[in-house]
Amino acid sequence: MGATIKDIAAKTGLGLATISKYLNGGHVLEKNQAAIEKAIAELDFQVNEFARSLKTRQSKTVGVVIPQLNNLFMTSIVTKVEETLRHHGYGVIVCDTSKQPEREAEVLQFLLNKMVDGVILLATSKEAEGLDPVLKRNIPVVLIDRKVDRLEEKTDMVLLDNFRAAYESTRYLLERGHRRIGLLIGSEDVYTSRERLLGYYAAMDKAGISVPKNWIRCTDFTMQGAYQQTLELMEEESGLTAIFATNFEMTLGTVLALKDKGCQVPGEVSIIGFDNRELARAMQPALTIVSQPVEEMGVEAANLLLRRMQPSDGAAEEAQTILLRAAIEEGASVKRVAD
Amino acid sequence: MGATIKDIAAKTGLGLATISKYLNGGHVLEKNQAAIEKAIAELDFQVNEFARSLKTRQSKTVGVVIPQLNNLFMTSIVTKVEETLRHHGYGVIVCDTSKQPEREAEVLQFLLNKMVDGVILLATSKEAEGLDPVLKRNIPVVLIDRKVDRLEEKTDMVLLDNFRAAYESTRYLLERGHRRIGLLIGSEDVYTSRERLLGYYAAMDKAGISVPKNWIRCTDFTMQGAYQQTLELMEEESGLTAIFATNFEMTLGTVLALKDKGCQVPGEVSIIGFDNRELARAMQPALTIVSQPVEEMGVEAANLLLRRMQPSDGAAEEAQTILLRAAIEEGASVKRVAD
DNA sequence: TTCTATAGACGAAACGTTTCGCCTTTATAC
DNA sequence: GTATAAAGGCGAAACGTTTCGTCTATAGAA
Numbered sequence: 001m002g003a004t005i006k007d008i009a010a011k012t013g014l015g016l017a018t019i020s021k022y023l024n025g026g027h028v029l030e031k032n033q034a035a036i037e038k039a040i041a042e043l044d045f046q047v048n049e050f051a052r053s054l055k056t057r058q059s060k061t062v063g064v065v066i067p068q069l070n071n072l073f074m075t076s077i078v079t080k081v082e083e084t085l086r087h088h089g090y091g092v093i094v095c096d097t098s099k100q101p102e103r104e105a106e107v108l109q110f111l112l113n114k115m116v117d118g119v120i121l122l123a124t125s126k127e128a129e130g131l132d133p134v135l136k137r138n139i140p141v142v143l144i145d146r147k148v149d150r151l152e153e154k155t156d157m158v159l160l161d162n163f164r165a166a167y168e169s170t171r172y173l174l175e176r177g178h179r180r181i182g183l184l185i186g187s188e189d190v191y192t193s194r195e196r197l198l199g200y201y202a203a204m205d206k207a208g209i210s211v212p213k214n215w216i217r218c219t220d221f222t223m224q225g226a227y228q229q230t231l232e233l234m235e236e237e238s239g240l241t242a243i244f245a246t247n248f249e250m251t252l253g254t255v256l257a258l259k260d261k262g263c264q265v266p267g268e269v270s271i272i273g274f275d276n277r278e279l280a281r282a283m284q285p286a287l288t289i290v291s292q293p294v295e296e297m298g299v300e301a302a303n304l305l306l307r308r309m310q311p312s313d314g315a316a317e318e319a320q321t322i323l324l325r326a327a328i329e330e331g332a333s334v335k336r337v338a339d
Numbered sequence: 340m341g342a343t344i345k346d347i348a349a350k351t352g353l354g355l356a357t358i359s360k361y362l363n364g365g366h367v368l369e370k371n372q373a374a375i376e377k378a379i380a381e382l383d384f385q386v387n388e389f390a391r392s393l394k395t396r397q398s399k400t401v402g403v404v405i406p407q408l409n410n411l412f413m414t415s416i417v418t419k420v421e422e423t424l425r426h427h428g429y430g431v432i433v434c435d436t437s438k439q440p441e442r443e444a445e446v447l448q449f450l451l452n453k454m455v456d457g458v459i460l461l462a463t464s465k466e467a468e469g470l471d472p473v474l475k476r477n478i479p480v481v482l483i484d485r486k487v488d489r490l491e492e493k494t495d496m497v498l499l500d501n502f503r504a505a506y507e508s509t510r511y512l513l514e515r516g517h518r519r520i521g522l523l524i525g526s527e528d529v530y531t532s533r534e535r536l537l538g539y540y541a542a543m544d545k546a547g548i549s550v551p552k553n554w555i556r557c558t559d560f561t562m563q564g565a566y567q568q569t570l571e572l573m574e575e576e577s578g579l580t581a582i583f584a585t586n587f588e589m590t591l592g593t594v595l596a597l598k599d600k601g602c603q604v605p606g607e608v609s610i611i612g613f614d615n616r617e618l619a620r621a622m623q624p625a626l627t628i629v630s631q632p633v634e635e636m637g638v639e640a641a642n643l644l645l646r647r648m649q650p651s652d653g654a655a656e657e658a659q660t661i662l663l664r665a666a667i668e669e670g671a672s673v674k675r676v677a678d
Numbered sequence: 679t680t681c682t683a684t685a686g687a688c689g690a691a692a693c694g695t696t697t698c699g700c701c702t703t704t705a706t707a708c
Numbered sequence: 709g710t711a712t713a714a715a716g717g718c719g720a721a722a723c724g725t726t727t728c729g730t731c732t733a734t735a736g737a738a
Contacts, residue, residue, distance in 0.1 A: 050454065394727085
């Protein structure tokens with residue numbers, strides 16, 4: 001069907017090696033170059049990547065694995081990763097695990113079959129056992145957003161300083177007089193949730209406030225989950241003056257629930273949310289949020305991986321962890337209250 | 340590095356062809372099968388997909404191209420497509436074009452290089468010119484959600500009956516006494532927006548209502564865009580009794596804007612939104628929405644493509660268009676008003 | 679026992695590249 | 709005019725599979 005390198009060698013009267021050299025950016029005589037280009041255009045030639053990869057043992061492809069595609073935070077990272085890698089000639093295969101640990105292992109095996117040159121993983125399972133076959137084959141891996149303790153020495157990681165982000169946001173509320181602060185987090189099985197919870201506890205603790213269990217609500221990370229939990233929270237704990245929601249979806253759920261309850265923000269309840277600067281600014285009052293450097297996370301992860309994939313210095317270096325900081329972006333959803 | 344079929348042939352004392360047969364599901368003697376499996380486990384053998392694909396001329400991979408990853412509607416479809424194809428042994432490469440037509444052509448070329456066996460496209464550009472090289476190579480394509488007129492005879496399509504969905508939703512409002520109905524749509528360059536606009540017009544027209552231009556607001560499909568437009572709309576057209584928002588993000592933006600304005604729903608303004616059944620039901624009052632059969636769209640698209648990729652009957656059949664219907668899911672966000 | 683049918687095993691060739699070591703041409707210096 | 713260096717071109721082998729046509733061994737029928 002498609003033309004091969006031989007066809008274009010025949011057509012131009014040149015040798016195979018010359019065509020190959022041209023295709024890979026080598027120097028050939030100008031007239032030959034012209035001839036080759038003409039032949040390529042006429043025959044609609046296209047390199048057979050299978051053959052190339054078979055020979056070079058590189059697929060120029062990396063796999064990106066995330067728990068779900070329906071999540072703005074994750075897809076924002078993926079978008080940036082994809083962009084960065086593309087600029088270096090790599091393609092990206094995105095897979096989601098539907099939050100199921102078994103699927104994670106399956107998907108990683110699939111990527112192994114596809115012979116990806118590297119993997120970026122936003123872990124679904126706690127221990128990411130599915131990575132073992134990948135690591136065994138010495139394929140570089142970068143973990144993103146969620147730490148896996150057992151791999152700390154083995155793979156690069158790009159993390160947010162979740163503890164600090166939560167600590168500082170809670171302090172932000174405390175400094176403005178709030179003492180009864182509700183917290184919405186995702187499953188405690190997830191690294192980021194645990195860290196954020198700890199950061200909140202630490203700040204409250206330091207302020208001498210003992211936190212009733214009931215102020216802390218775990219959800220499934222979704223808008224509707226947070227909506228429900230916020231309603232219950234406000235029902236059961238009418239004394240709360242602020243709520244801290246720790247991802248974007250939950251923030252939306254909380255905002256909607258408070259509004260549907262007719263609860264003024266920040267008049268009656270103050271809010272600190274998470275992510276999506278654009279929306280936070282568009283709203284009235286503008287939301288005060290913790291803004292994660294999603295794009296930076298994507299770029300850093302891609303760059304770490306790129307370095308490891310260069311056979312030169314890759315394997316040698318020690319595993320590296322990049323810890324990024326979130327920023328508090330002030331809106332007007334937090335009111336100063338009397339102590 | 341990795342073991343090859345030869346290694347396992349040597350280890351078992353069997354021939355290459357036998358190993359190959361086993362790998363591809365053929366029958367071999369039980370004792371040989373045992374021996375092969377043992378060798379595979381011991382050598383940690385894994386099929387080299389490059390070599391396999393080079394020989395079979397199949398990558399067992401399909402490309403899915405969408406305008407952006409940060410969009411729930413699109414990623415829901417992708418998730419379903421991926422699931423369906425995976426069950427048939429196909430992997431999926433997801434690419435987003437960042438809504439840029441040039442990127443669409445680039446991405447399709449990239450997929451061509453990766454030698455995908457098929458393509459599912461949610462078109463970014465109006466004419467999807469980037470598909471031409473793909474079609475030229477006789478790679479099957481399925482268009483999803485957005486129609487491209489010039490390709491109607493050439494590729495399969497899975498579409499929503501957008502006209503009907505908008506017509507019926509508008510009628511739903513009209514039947515409940517609303518006559519001054521605002522409409523939020525995306526760019527008019529996009530097929531779905533145009534159709535939804537036409538459906539709205541048709542219903543209004545039939546009801547004898549002439550629609551001022553000002554009732555119709557085009558946005559960039561985003562939450563924040565719709566938020567802004569809703570505020571302006573309510574400012575300039577205080578007589579409106581209902582708003583129809585035509586995608587999920589815009590629905591959220593509208594809801595938020597109305598609430599921030601202190602506008603009662605449905606007391607002062609009724610709303611019909613789009614998509615995300617879960618959230619719509621969680622809210623109070625529950626939102627009345629047009630619910631698109633996203634999962635069905637994904638499955639249908641995947642199945643159409645699977646059929647075409649089977650060399651047997653694929654090329655022969657005529658291009659097929661599947662038109663799906665949306666459902667109106669009643670909540671309590673639409674009030675009956677006096678005519 | 680001999681013949682035939684059948685299941686299963688087998689080796690070689692082919693898929694389309696890249697790369698190695700070698701060869702040819704051209705330009706430059708003497 | 710010859711010698712030398714540099715630039716560029718060249719074919720063959722190799723990458724790891726699948727597949728085709730052929731061969732062998734076993735079982736059942738006569």
